[in-house]
Amino acid sequence: MTIKEETRPLRVLQLTDPHLMARADGDLLGVKTRESLQAVIAEVLKVHGQPDLILATGDLAQDGSVDAYRVFGESLEVFSCPSTWIAGNHDRIENLERVAAEFDANQRHVIQGGWQFVMLDSSVPGKVFGALADSELEFLAQALEQHPDLPAVVALHHHPVDIGSDWMEKIGLTNRDAFWRVVDRFPQVKIVLWGHIHQEHERERHGVQLMATPSTCIQFTSGSSKFAVEDLPPGYRWFEFHDTGDFMTEVRRATDFQFELDQNSTGY
Ligand SMILES: Nc1ncnc2c1ncn2[C@@H]1O[C@@H]2COP(=O)(O)O[C@H]2[C@H]1O
Numbered sequence: 001m002t003i004k005e006e007t008r009p010l011r012v013l014q015l016t017d018p019h020l021m022a023r024a025d026g027d028l029l030g031v032k033t034r035e036s037l038q039a040v041i042a043e044v045l046k047v048h049g050q051p052d053l054i055l056a057t058g059d060l061a062q063d064g065s066v067d068a069y070r071v072f073g074e075s076l077e078v079f080s081c082p083s084t085w086i087a088g089n090h091d092r093i094e095n096l097e098r099v100a101a102e103f104d105a106n107q108r109h110v111i112q113g114g115w116q117f118v119m120l121d122s123s124v125p126g127k128v129f130g131a132l133a134d135s136e137l138e139f140l141a142q143a144l145e146q147h148p149d150l151p152a153v154v155a156l157h158h159h160p161v162d163i164g165s166d167w168m169e170k171i172g173l174t175n176r177d178a179f180w181r182v183v184d185r186f187p188q189v190k191i192v193l194w195g196h197i198h199q200e201h202e203r204e205r206h207g208v209q210l211m212a213t214p215s216t217c218i219q220f221t222s223g224s225s226k227f228a229v230e231d232l233p234p235g236y237r238w239f240e241f242h243d244t245g246d247f248m249t250e251v252r253r254a255t256d257f258q259f260e261l262d263q264n265s266t267g268y
Contacts, residue, residue, distance in 0.1 A: 009240035010113025013051035016195030017215035019062040020071050029262040033217045036234040039257035040216045048238050052081050053112055057195035058088025058157030069099035084110055087123040088157035109143045114243030118143045120156040128171045130158030137182050144186040151245040155193040166225040200251045213237040227267045233257050
C-alpha cells in the first residue's frame, strides 16, 4: 500500500490598512503607523515565521505618496516571499501601481500551493466607499473560469456585506449585488477576504467563508453605530491552505506594542 505523502500547507499572511505616510513619524489618532506595522511584522516572525505569500488589502498609504509605498515594500523585505497589493480608499492608484511594479507585487491573480488568489481593485478615486468597475468583475469571472478546479480566495478592500455598524454601512462596497452574482457562479470560491473595517470579522454566506482582519495600525469598535476606535493592538491574519481545499486561519495581534490611542476622536 502506498500512502500519499502529505504536502506542506501554503502559508499566507494578510496585512491590511497600514496607512503609511511619507513622514517617518506619521500617525493616525496617536498611533505611529510605521512603528505599528513593524510591531506586527515582528509578531509574524516570532509566532509564525516566514509566509509563502503576502496579501496586502489596501489603504497601504494614508497620503498616497510614492515614499509611503516604498516604505511598505521595504518593510516586507524581511520576508522571502512574493506579495500582491491592492488599493483602498486612501491609496493613489497610479503611485501604488508604480511602486508595486518595483517590488513585483502587481500580479493580481496568483496561483500557488494548489490555490488561486484573485485580488480586486474596489477603490473609487476621491471616495471613501468602494465599487467594482465592470472590468474588475470581468477580471474576476475570467480568472475563476480559467481554473475551475482550484479553490479560490477573492480579496478586495471594501466590505461586501453589512457588518452591523451603521456608520460603515455607507462606506462599503456599493455594487455588492453585482459582485455576489459573479461569486455565486463559481463553487470553487472558498473565501472572500477584505480590510477597511479595521476589525476581525468572520461569517459564512452560501458555503463561502467571509472574513476581515484588524488593521496594522488603529482598530474600529465592532458593532458601533457611529465612528469609534477601540484600544486593541494592531494585528494580522494568517492562513494555512492545504491542496485538498481545506484551510485554517487565525488573527493575531502585536500584544507587546505600546501605544496611546486618541479614543475621543470623532473621525479622521
Ligand atoms: N466620523 C466619521 N464618519 C464617517 N466616516 C468617517 C469618519 N471618520 C473617518 N471616516 C472615514 O471612514 C473611513 C473608514 O476607514 P478608512 O481608514 O478608510 O478611513 C476612514 C475615513 O475616510
